[in-house]
Amino acid sequence: MADFETVTVETDLLICGGGMAACGAAVEAAYWAKKHGLKITVVDKAAMDRSGAVAMGLSAINQYVDLNSGNNTLQDYLDYVRNDLMGITREDLVASIARHVDSTVHLFEKWGLPIWTDEDGKYVHEGRWQLMINGESYKVIVAEAAKNALAEADGEYFERIFITHPLMNGDKCVGAIGFSTRENKVYVFKAKATMVAMGGAVHVFKPRSTGEGFGRSWYPPFNSGASAFFTIYGGAEMTCQEVRFIPVRFKDAYGPVGAWFLLFKAMAKNAQGGNYMQENAAELDKWEPYSKVKPCPANLRNWLMMLDVMDGKSPIYMHTEDAIKAIVDKAPDAKAGQRQLKELEAEAWEDFLDMTISQAILWAASDVEPEKKPSEIMACDPYFIGSHSGASGAWLSGPEDLQTAETKDEYCWGYPHMTTVSGMFAAGDASGASSHKFSSGSFTEGRIAAKGMVSYVVDNGDGPGLDAAQVDALTAEILKPLSTFDEHKAETTDPDINRNYIRPTQFMYRLQKIMDEYAGGVSSQFKTSDKLLERGMELLSSLKNDADNMAAEDLHELMRAWENVHRMYQADAHMRSILFREETRWPGYYFRADKPSIDNDNWLAFVNCTYDRATGEWNMMRKPVKYISPNV
């Protein structure tokens, strides 16, 4: 194996990640760090312009509370999020993000993001909380502002460094370690405070595709569980690890349906032309009180559709042609109707081209003209995405001024958006129980947490030191897959097949097969049970042993090896949390066949967990749900 150089970087504020949350953190940290003479370092596994889930672009900003218009209040947003998550939400964190998010969106516009406006100059809403944008360069623009902010504060930016582990001193986080994916260098970042903003987790479950389309997950495949692993391994308390998200999207290419449902008012129907939301409405009685509040929670809308699929009533079609006809028919004359059709057509295609180009390819290759024929929709595979309609992530301290007498002791222990580990902060997909923050809210949470980080460093001064033995041990562990490959590769004529090791791709397939079959993946129609989970955990434990025998030929494959270790810890936390929660609460995300109903008397509570890296033991716990809304 080639020699590796160790590069040590000392900094005050370390931001791990390069997506929306990390960019928000960089901007806000730069503002406050400059005043307090602190150094910021951002470390990213990709290149910031196209790093993270917004790499391709987005066609809408999904969180804009619009307090300024007087149409909505913070309370309205809390009511929406709490109900969508079937009661399981940290209202203090949701409010913390919601009260700042409009400021973020207004800054995006100042930075050059084109937000659609109407003839009066008001923003065009896709839905109550969503704004339409020309978002091809959304991430490029945000990254540009973040890089300019960093430059003003003399901050440093490292790209193509893959962070694998936190560095710890006792219970405190003192930085992070990883390696360059471009040259033989291990990077040791020593920091007084560390931000975890490395995205969610995809490919923990088997996707629907079987071949080349494996990478066409709805959420990007490069969101590989780094945040979850970093916080779990560091001993941070985790929350909502059972709350995965399964979006319903156009089938196979996973193009967005939001504009079709919300903006164009299209209907989805089963193959017989039945409307599952109406025909299966009686099912909603089982999921009260949340099922009877408008809008119906996303997981229940999924569930009503899945019932039809299980009944053999698929394909399920989005009736784009009827929606377009209804809009054109309302036009005053034929000419106006034609003009409207042209506008709609551009809007519909842009929706795909801004954020899921594959869907445009699939439509073109299937000769779909949406005004002429409907298109299939389907539930995707499960994702870990605390920023959207899932909720998995680290358990964070909420801001003090948003607590009530009842919530204060449970939810507030330190600096805003800090984990239970001193010096470790989290934002975006890395933070849990604060769903529906999306791109704008993730950026906003990065800002809030970054200000908290600066405050922490100013108060705590020099952090504890770094133990050289820990760095040496982790360096050896991180590089081991390279030496395993070198040591054994000559034994067989095909380096892929060797009794001494497993390569990362096959390791990922094994993880996905376990999760798919035992933890309620696509092929088991999202259904699992206590016995299935117990068997799945047995299989996972042997996979965990085999992780020590992963082999990597080069730096790219070494990154793949560690990505899959990260995914495996997310999988472990997920199965344990589903098993611990003895009910089914989100039937359209997963269904526990042995506990098939919601149990609000016993389980209107968070499932939290911690992991002890010294013993490998997990500790599962129930934490109370306490709302800050006065009348709930």
Place this chain on the structure above:
Amino acid sequence: MPSFVIAEKCDGCKALDTTACQHICPNDLMVLNTDSMKAYNQEPAMCWECYSCVKICPTQAIEVRGYADFVPLGASVSAMRSSEDILWTIQFRDKSIKPKRFKFPIRRGVAEGQAKAFGHYPTGDDDLKSATLMCEPASLNTEKGPVKMDAVPTM
């Protein structure tokens, strides 16, 4: 082969310090074959078809062919991105369907490179311990909205 490189057009970015596609791919897929000095996608089954490589390629050498396991052959979606807008061309499998062309803006009012993070609004109390973020509370308001917030709202 989701994103693929047309051999004839790729010059290995010899005029640049680094290969553009290799620099930008969020999943570390694009690499330069140093023998042929042409780029290629080293792991097509991990490609998200995000078009970051297509949009950045200085010689328009990269295109995308839809995932073979579910996309019929014969269609194409191509992108030409400038500093202010993006031009898309969509060709259908059925050549009797007229190709579609769309041009969408990608930024407005701020030249490339000029997005300045600070200075758009004053920052209120400027107190590290308060809930007030950079540019707040002024940035919470717009000229259009009737509600004027003079502090970060609480419940």
